[in-house]
Amino acid sequence: xxxxFIILKGLRKEFGELVAVEDLELEVExxxxxxxxxxxxxxxxxxxxxxxxxxxPTAGDIFLRGERINDLPPQRRNVGFVFQNYALFWHMxxxxxxxxxxxxxxxxxxxxxxxxxxxxxxxELEDLLETKASRLDLSAMQRVALGRTLxxxxxVLLLDEPLNNFRPALREIMRGELKRLQKQLGSTMIYVTHxxxxxxxxxxxxxxxxxxxxxxxxxxxxxxxxxxSLFVAGFIGRPPMNLLEVTYAREGDRAFLRKGELxxxxxxLRHAIEGGLRGEKAVLGVRxxxxxxxxxxxxxxxxxxxxxxxxxxxxxLARKKIVDLFIDxxxxxxxxxxDFPVAKDDQVEVVFHPQETHLFDKETERAIYNGxx
Amino acid sequence: xxxxxxxPPVAGGRKPLFPRLVRALNxxxxxxxxxxxxxxxxxxFLLIIPTLIVLYLSLVAWEPRMGVDWWQAPFAWFxxxxxxxxxxxxxxxxxxxxxxxxxxxxxxxAIGLALALFFQRDxxxxxxxxxxxxxxxxxxxxxVGLAFYLLFLEKGLVNYILIHFLxxxxxxxxxxxxxxxxxxxxxxxxxxxxPFMFLILYSGLGALPRDPVEAAMTLGAxxxxxxxxxxxxxxxxxxxxxxxxxxxxxxxxxxxxxxMTGGGPGTATESLSLYIYRLGFVxxxxxxxxxxxxxxxxxxxxxxRLAVRPLEYEV
Amino acid sequence: xxxxxxxxxxLGALAICLVxxxxxxxxxxxxxxxxxxxxxxxPTIIPVEPxxxxxxxxxxxxxxxxxxxxxxxSAEPVTQALINSLIIAPIATAASVLIGFFAAYAxxxxxxxGTFMPFFTLTTRMFPPVAFAVPLLVxxxxxxxxxxxxxxxxxxTAFTVAFSLWMMKGFIDGVPRHIEExxxxxxxxxxxxxxxxxxxxxxxxxxxxxxxxFILNWTEFLFALVFTSREAITIPVQVSHYVGAVGRFYGPxxxxxxxxxxxxxVAGYLIQRHLVTGFTFGLVRE
Numbered sequence: 003x004x005x006x007f008i009i010l011k012g013l014r015k016e017f018g019e020l021v022a023v024e025d026l027e028l029e030v031e032x033x034x035x036x037x038x039x040x041x042x043x044x045x046x047x048x049x050x051x052x053x054x055x056x057x058x059p060t061a062g063d064i065f066l067r068g069e070r071i072n073d074l075p076p077q078r079r080n081v082g083f084v085f086q087n088y089a090l091f092w093h094m095x096x097x098x099x100x101x102x103x104x105x106x107x108x109x110x111x112x113x114x115x116x117x118x119x120x121x122x123x124x125x126e127l128e129d130l131l132e133t134k135a136s137r138l139d140l141s142a143m144q145r146v147a148l149g150r151t152l153x154x155x156x157x158v159l160l161l162d163e164p165l166n167n168f169r170p171a172l173r174e175i176m177r178g179e180l181k182r183l184q185k186q187l188g189s190t191m192i193y194v195t196h197x198x199x200x201x202x203x204x205x206x207x208x209x210x211x212x213x214x215x216x217x218x219x220x221x222x223x224x225x226x227x228x229x230x231s232l233f234v235a236g237f238i239g240r241p242p243m244n245l246l247e248v249t250y251a252r253e254g255d256r257a258f259l260r261k262g263e264l265x266x267x268x269x270x271l272r273h274a275i276e277g278g279l280r281g282e283k284a285v286l287g288v289r290x291x292x293x294x295x296x297x298x299x300x301x302x303x304x305x306x307x308x309x310x311x312x313x314x315x316x317x318x319l320a321r322k323k324i325v326d327l328f329i330d331x332x333x334x335x336x337x338x339x340x341d342f343p344v345a346k347d348d349q350v351e352v353v354f355h356p357q358e359t360h361l362f363d364k365e366t367e368r369a370i371y372n373g374x375x
Numbered sequence: 376x377x378x379x380x381x382x383p384p385v386a387g388g389r390k391p392l393f394p395r396l397v398r399a400l401n402x403x404x405x406x407x408x409x410x411x412x413x414x415x416x417x418x419x420f421l422l423i424i425p426t427l428i429v430l431y432l433s434l435v436a437w438e439p440r441m442g443v444d445w446w447q448a449p450f451a452w453f454x455x456x457x458x459x460x461x462x463x464x465x466x467x468x469x470x471x472x473x474x475x476x477x478x479x480x481x482x483x484x485a486i487g488l489a490l491a492l493f494f495q496r497d498x499x500x501x502x503x504x505x506x507x508x509x510x511x512x513x514x515x516x517x518x519v520g521l522a523f524y525l526l527f528l529e530k531g532l533v534n535y536i537l538i539h540f541l542x543x544x545x546x547x548x549x550x551x552x553x554x555x556x557x558x559x560x561x562x563x564x565x566x567x568x569x570p571f572m573f574l575i576l577y578s579g580l581g582a583l584p585r586d587p588v589e590a591a592m593t594l595g596a597x598x599x600x601x602x603x604x605x606x607x608x609x610x611x612x613x614x615x616x617x618x619x620x621x622x623x624x625x626x627x628x629x630x631x632x633x634x635m636t637g638g639g640p641g642t643a644t645e646s647l648s649l650y651i652y653r654l655g656f657v658x659x660x661x662x663x664x665x666x667x668x669x670x671x672x673x674x675x676x677x678x679x680r681l682a683v684r685p686l687e688y689e690v
Numbered sequence: 691x692x693x694x695x696x697x698x699x700x701l702g703a704l705a706i707c708l709v710x711x712x713x714x715x716x717x718x719x720x721x722x723x724x725x726x727x728x729x730x731x732x733p734t735i736i737p738v739e740p741x742x743x744x745x746x747x748x749x750x751x752x753x754x755x756x757x758x759x760x761x762x763x764s765a766e767p768v769t770q771a772l773i774n775s776l777i778i779a780p781i782a783t784a785a786s787v788l789i790g791f792f793a794a795y796a797x798x799x800x801x802x803x804g805t806f807m808p809f810f811t812l813t814t815r816m817f818p819p820v821a822f823a824v825p826l827l828v829x830x831x832x833x834x835x836x837x838x839x840x841x842x843x844x845x846x847t848a849f850t851v852a853f854s855l856w857m858m859k860g861f862i863d864g865v866p867r868h869i870e871e872x873x874x875x876x877x878x879x880x881x882x883x884x885x886x887x888x889x890x891x892x893x894x895x896x897x898x899x900x901x902x903x904f905i906l907n908w909t910e911f912l913f914a915l916v917f918t919s920r921e922a923i924t925i926p927v928q929v930s931h932y933v934g935a936v937g938r939f940y941g942p943x944x945x946x947x948x949x950x951x952x953x954x955x956v957a958g959y960l961i962q963r964h965l966v967t968g969f970t971f972g973l974v975r976e
Contacts (some may be wrong), residue, residue: 056589076592083593089586094606102604103594154594397879406880407800414793414811414851421826421848429825445828490706498696504703506962508710513958515909518918518947522713525720525940530729532716532913540730562932566713627818630843630926634933646914648820655824656916668821675817 007032007190008053008064008158013062015048022048029193030158033183037205038194039237045212046194047086050160053192054083065158082156086163088147090135096122099146101153102369120151140167140361143316144176144275152187159184159191165200177204198238202226210234228372230298232362233289235369244293244334247364250279259286259361262330266307267353271361271371278370279363287360290324293336299353306356313348327352407461416532426672430663439659455458455666464642465667468650475557475646476625479564483621484614487572491580494573505577512570520634523563529636544606553643556636558645563631568624572617572654580606619682648670721745728940744941749951768923768946771799771928778839778924779907779953782846784905787900788877789847790854791862791892795854795884798929799864799870808859819828819849823916830917837921842914846907853906854899880952901957909955925950 015023030036038046053055054065055076064071071079076230084367091099098105100118109117122155125145130138135146144164151159164180165173181204185192195201202209202222209234210217210225218230228278230236235243248259248266257272259263266276266286275284281349296308311327311334318340329332336352344350399405433455437448459465494505513520526533526550534546550556583606591601607614630650632638638645638653645653651671655664714737720728721744723737731736747753748768796802803810814822826845829835835841865888873883889896912925918927929950932943 012396027418054593056592077595077597079593080595081593083590085586087586089584089590091587091590091608093611106591106594106596106600106604129470150590150594168642207588377707392942401879401881403800403880405804407796408795408882410792411802411807413789414855415807417789417844417848417851418811418814421845424824425825425829429821429830432825432828448944450715470744493699493702496699498699498703500700502705504707507707510714510955510958511710513905513909513954513961515926515929515950515954517909517911517913517926517933518951519718521929521933521947522717525944526713528729528940531922532729533731535731535733538914540825570710587718587799623816627820628819629818633911633915634930648818649818651818651824652912655827661824661828664824668824671821672817679816 005261006030006075007034007067008054008067008192009063010049010053011065013049013052013061013353014055015045015052016060023052023059023212026214028209028219029217030190032190033188034183035193035200035204035206036192037208038192039198039205040196040211040217041202041210041237042196044211046196046209049081049211050151050162050192050194053158054081054160055079055100056083058188069338072079076282077146080154080157082151082154082159084144084151084159084164085145086159086166088143088164090138090146092134092136094147095132095134096127096138096142099150100131100153101136102150107154109343115240117153123152124359125149128183141172144168157190161191161193163195164193165195173200175247180204191357199240202238210237227286229360230369232285232287232367235362237362239289241335242335243287243289243360245362246285246332246334248286250282250284259284261286261296261332264307264329266359274371275361278368280340280365281363283364284370286354287361287362288354288358289337292355292358293327293334293352294351294355295338295342296351299355304353304356306353308350308351308353310349313344313346313350316344316346325350405427427673428670432662433664433669437662439661445629445661451662456670458663459670463677464645465647467642468645468647471557471645472582472626472647473630474630475564476560476622479561479568479625480618482561482565483569483572484618486569488576490569490573491576494577508573509569509570514567516567516630519563519567520631523559523566523631524635527559546590548630550636551640553640556644557681560628560631560635563635564625564628568621570622575613575617576610579610579617583609615682619679623679626675649657670673706800717947718943720940720946721948723941726943732852744945745949747942748946764895765970766928766931768928768949770922771925772949773916774922775925776818776841778922779904782843782850782907783858783900784902785843785847786850786854786903787858787896789928790899791853791858791896793851794855794858794862798859799867810857811855814852815892816851819912822849823913827916835917835920839922841917842924844916846910847911849913850903854903857899857902858892861892861899865891869964880901898961901961904957905954908957924946 008028008030010026010028013023013026014021016061026045026049038049039238040046040114048057052059055074059072066079066081076083091102094102096117100121101114104114104117117145118131119128122131125141125148127145127149135143138146161180164176170174177200180193184248193201193204202225205222207219207221207293208225209219212233218225220228220230225234225238228239232245233282236245246261248261249259250268251260252272256267256269256276259268260266264296294302294304299305309329311329313325314328316331317324317326321340322337323340323342323344325336325338327336327350338344358373360372362368380426383411384684395582397577402524434452435445435448436451436454437445438441441448490508493503525531529546529548532551537543538546547555547557580689587609588601591605596604627648628646629652632646632649633652635642638649642650651664654667659664718736719735722740722742723730724739724741724743727734727738743753751767793802797808830836830841833841835844869891870883870887873887875878878886909926910924911930912922914922914927915930918924925946929943929946932939932946
């Protein structure tokens with residue numbers, strides 16, 4: 003078709019002086035699991051609420067299956083919404099919560115009972131049907147919130163940080179459950195989160211937002227490998243990408259990125275750089291897992307400028323270590339395997355993986371190249 | 376958790392003149408009891424002792440005109456109670472008062488709820504309007520009674536409106552017919568106390584969480600369904616409390632009746648409070664009034680117990 | 691919302707307020723009318739020949755009302771009642787709020803009296819006051835408190851203290867405990883904590899409570915009717931005397947109603963902000 007399942011065109015929302023969402027363009031495909039990712043207050047929840055009809059856009063249009071739905075009240079959009087704190091009907095039993103959507107549609111009693119029973123079995127809520135919603139534990143509340151929405155067979159399921167209140171361990175389990183559920187139903191989902199790991203593990207595509215604007219819309223892999231801006235580079239990946247301020251300089255036929263004494267030969271990339279860089283100030287980015295000890299780089303045949311750093315801190319993890327290095331006065335993090343011998347105050351020689359560095363314009367914060375070499 | 380007070384004096388603080396006295400004053404048990412003491416004394420002298428006296432009075436046969444002091448009066452045991460229970464005027468007053476409570480409180484609740492819903496949406500000047508609505512409940516009862524008495528005079532404003540705008544042939548003699556006189560009293564009560572219902576329901580509605588309503592919207596519930604299945608059940612506790620408070624208050628009704636009709640015509644609008652007042656302070660039958668008071672105290676206690684019970688299970 | 695929606699809501703609210711204001715406006719109107727206009731047909735809201743004589747007569751009953759010679763009131767001047775009310779209501783209010791505040795602190799912080807005592811105090815507000823008036827009459831006779839200002843002050847304090855206790859308890863419960871604990875750790879005595887930490891923090895609540903209690907005390911009628919006859923008579927009783935004794939003196943009756951309402955209208959004005967915000971009894975869940 004080429005036509006998106008959900009299309010947002012020039013969507014804008016203002017709360018008085020504050021612009022919460024600014025001229026957002028987006029196409030969501032049918033059956034897709036799309037994540038909205040961004041720090042709190044970036045407009046992702048507001049966008050979601052506009053899709054559901056809970057907020058009225060200041061400008062712009064929302065299309066669902068090619069139909070403009072701006073003026074439809076939430077009741078008639080058939081869009082499921084799972085709230086951050088679940089917004090269960092606390093005064094009702096689990097059964098009545100699940101049955102609510104069908105009841106208000108005046109579905110026959112027999113159908114309600116059948117659907118509720120099925121949903122309860124599927125979400126393992128059968129034993130809790132007569133429990134008041136206010137007495138459930140978090141995971142059951144979440145399942146009720148989901149089930150209550152799914153019973154009405156919404157065209158789209160919108161989820162607003164539904165795992166926020168969970169302990170990390172439970173969170174991971176629930177992530178898997180949700181993802182499996184989405185595949186099973188084949189339904190279109192938009193999932194709002196501020197947790198990049200959550201977005202990376204769950205989303206087919208991720209919309210990164212900042213200050214009400216779209217920053218990058220891409221698959222998790224693309225976001226990781228080809229961040230289009232400093233914001234995405236710093237937001238995706240843990241520990242975050244190392245960012246070093248460098249100066250670009252031509253010397254005859256050759257081109258270098260310089261930082262103090264250090265220099266990286268970028269002659270081969272000079273066309274790309276000169277095409278994108280406005281001034282001469284740039285930011286060199288390299289992920290901690292691409293900062294290699296010089297021995298490992300040699301073993302893998304990767305040659306580049308050798309950088310010497312002084313170890314400031316070593317954080318051992320299960321199979322990895324995170325090492326904080328000072329190169330002059332710039333802090334760099336590297337991830338090495340746990341058998342790599344290193345201790346505080348050691349001098350360590352490292353090489354930045356030549357195929358995995360990123361360069362950004364310092365002024366515009368846009369990416370100039372991502373790991374080309 | 377209580378705050379712990381026992382600790383060494385802090386360095387640098389001034390030395391008290393009477394260290395032992397100061398320490399005693401600051402001891403936690405002393406402190407907390409001293410705080411509650413004035414109220415407890417007050418309640419002993421003006422609540423508990425009088426309650427004991429009214430119990431005693433209800434068991435003796437005493438009237439001030441007998442010329443003996445009340446503690447010297449002969450015991451009548453339960454004869455006063457027997458008289459009360461076979462007193463037609465007493466039963467009439469009870470039925471009448473309960474009727475006023477039911478009708479007035481139901482009207483106040485219905486109108487108060489409608490107003491509270493009406494004022495949920497924002498519009499220009501809302502604050503000023505709500506301020507006006509809340510005024511009647513602050514006015515003295517007697518002034519409210521006076522105002523309605525003046526409105527419903529035979530040549531008053533209400534009759535004028537009836538004749539000239541609603542096509543009545545003559546004005547209504549409001550205070551000559553029992554049911555009509557009673558309805559003016561109810562009207563005054565509704566006018567004065569609907570604001571109270573409005574206040575409680577309005578702030579109750581305002582404090583309800585917004586999420587469940589939005590959830591119901593996305594699930595396809597109409598405005599009426601949201602009101603019926605979400606808003607009203609969430610507001611249930613507030614409603615019950617408001618109804619209990621207002622019913623108890625309305626049951627006390629005295630001032631309005633006293634001012635507007637004086638219980639007349641005859642005893643046709645006499646409320647229970649007014650009857651007890653007349654027995655005790657006009658006819659001087661204090662023992663008889665005391666027995667009635669005790670019966671009221673006991674039955675209201677029981678009713679409150681029963682009314683509060685659903686609340687306890689809810690929470 | 692649309693402009694039409696706004697306008698219709700506004701008009702609706704205006705209509706509601708007019709109905710609510712009508713009785714008050716009518717009393718106000720009569721209070722400025724001369725005798726021939728009290729029952730005039732057709733009635734007017736604005737007096738044709740406005741006069742203040744209804745008010746003057748309240749204080750100087752010898753004067754004929756509105757210059758009509760036959761209209762000479764035989765009632766007492768209201769000066770005594772006004773002075774009594776202006777003494778009794780504020781003193782009883784101050785006593786009630788202070789005693790209620792201390793007790794509320796003990797209940798909130800130390801659970802003094804368990805759950806029973808605070809609920810027990812409510813009995814003073816649940817039962818018809820006439821039930822307490824019967825025994826209090828013989829009691830007050832013994833103590834010689836009949837028809838004294840002190841007698842009414844004590845009674846009003848006792849019968850509003852439950853209100854003060856519960857309202858202040860709400861405000862004190864809202865003061866975070868750790869603020870007080872910090873002061874205790876700094877070496878402050880409990881008295882000091884109470885007066886220099888907690889009291890200033892609940893000052894607004896204290897004021898709101900005082901205004902409510904003042905309204906209760908100013909408008910109280912039954913006790914005043916039973917326990918006063920001449921010396922300690924209050925304004926509401928005076929109003930009832932006017933309606934009862936002076937018969938058809940509608941103008942002065944209305945004027946007295948207005949005079950009796952002025953203090954509570956002022957108190958109500960001061961309350962408004964406290965009223966609409968933060969008055970849900972903490973009953974709404976979640």
